[in-house]
Amino acid sequence: MAYENVTYEVKDGVAVISVSRPKALNALNGATLSELEDAFRDAFSDDAVGVVILTGAGEKAFVAGADIGEIAELNLETGKAFALRGQALLHLIENGPKPVIAAVNGYALGGGTEIAMACHIRIASRKAKFGQPEVNLGVIPGYGGTQRLPRLVGKGIALELILGGDMLDAERACQIGLVNKVVEPESLMEEATALARKIMSKGPIAVRCALEAVNRGLQTTLDEGLRIEADMFARACSTEDKDEGTSAFLAKRKPEFKGR
Numbered sequence: 487m488a489y490e491n492v493t494y495e496v497k498d499g500v501a502v503i504s505v506s507r508p509k510a511l512n513a514l515n516g517a518t519l520s521e522l523e524d525a526f527r528d529a530f531s532d533d534a535v536g537v538v539i540l541t542g543a544g545e546k547a548f549v550a551g552a553d554i555g556e557i558a559e560l561n562l563e564t565g566k567a568f569a570l571r572g573q574a575l576l577h578l579i580e581n582g583p584k585p586v587i588a589a590v591n592g593y594a595l596g597g598g599t600e601i602a603m604a605c606h607i608r609i610a611s612r613k614a615k616f617g618q619p620e621v622n623l624g625v626i627p628g629y630g631g632t633q634r635l636p637r638l639v640g641k642g643i644a645l646e647l648i649l650g651g652d653m654l655d656a657e658r659a660c661q662i663g664l665v666n667k668v669v670e671p672e673s674l675m676e677e678a679t680a681l682a683r684k685i686m687s688k689g690p691i692a693v694r695c696a697l698e699a700v701n702r703g704l705q706t707t708l709d710e711g712l713r714i715e716a717d718m719f720a721r722a723c724s725t726e727d728k729d730e731g732t733s734a735f736l737a738k739r740k741p742e743f744k745g746r
């Protein structure tokens with residue numbers, strides 16, 4: 487598929503989706519949201535893809551937020567539709583069948599921090615900057631920031647960031663649990679790809695079941711979450727991959743998972 491604001495590339499089972507709108511520091515306008523949705527649907531439905539990496543094109547920005555020119559035009563009705571549209575894309579990313587790693591290469595502000603939080607794991611370049619600056623514009627996060635940020639970093643720090651609107655650097659983002667790891671800019675894609683490969687060496691159905699157990703479990707009570715875990719555990723136990731993984735361990739050899 488031909489994209490204008492996104493590049494999409496698959497190499498050795500890893501799909502790399504890059505937001506590429508250099509004139510606006512990769513800000514998410516409506517067209518970019520649609521293209522991202524198409525690119526993620528492609529990656530999720532392609533059997534040759536095991537893991538997806540989301541990044542930003544260029545040196546400076548991952549995603550500098552939603553497009554402020556578009557936000558300027560919103561009113562009561564269109565504002566809600568705008569937020570729901572972005573939320574739907576982030577829901578697709580978070581609840582898709584494959585792990586998504588955000589490789590955050592630069593500014594990840596507003597919708598940029600929000601889309602990174604919808605990914606399952608975040609690796610940041612030392613040059614990355616995060617933040618929820620929406621209050622500086624007289625609005626609030628609309629792509630899940632008020633919900634995912636407190637779940638990741640706790641209510642107090644989330645409110646400090648959402649109400650204060652300040653940027654934070656990658657080190658601080660790592661200290662508070664917003665990102666998993668900080669790396670040198672030149673090794674960002676290498677590190678993200680190495681992590682993708684590590685995950686792809688595991689049983690694919692087990693990976694999918696684990697994602698589903700964590701995602702669904704975080705939305706419910708502990709008791710219900712434990713029931714979901716038991717269901718997902720049972721699902722994994724019904725696979726050939728589980729027979730392969732356990733017999734390989736017992737025979738002291740490397741497993742060869744087939745995703746069955």
Ligand code: CO8
Pocket residue numbers: 509510511513550551552553554555557565566568569572593595596597598619620623625626627628629
């Ligand atoms: N939207 C549109 N254009 C943008 C955006 C953006 N988010 N960010 C940067 N740009 C444009 C600039 O306007 C500029 O364009 P031009 O060259 O035509 O003047 C170009 O990108 C380069 O930007 P700067 O000249 O500002 O570059 P600097 O290096 O000086 O500054 C910053 C970089 C600090 C990243 C700065 O650009 C900035 O502060 N950008 C805005 C960041 C921001 O506030 N993001 C949050 C937006 S709100 C949001 O994301 C809410 C999500 C949910 C919405 C749901 C609502 C219902």
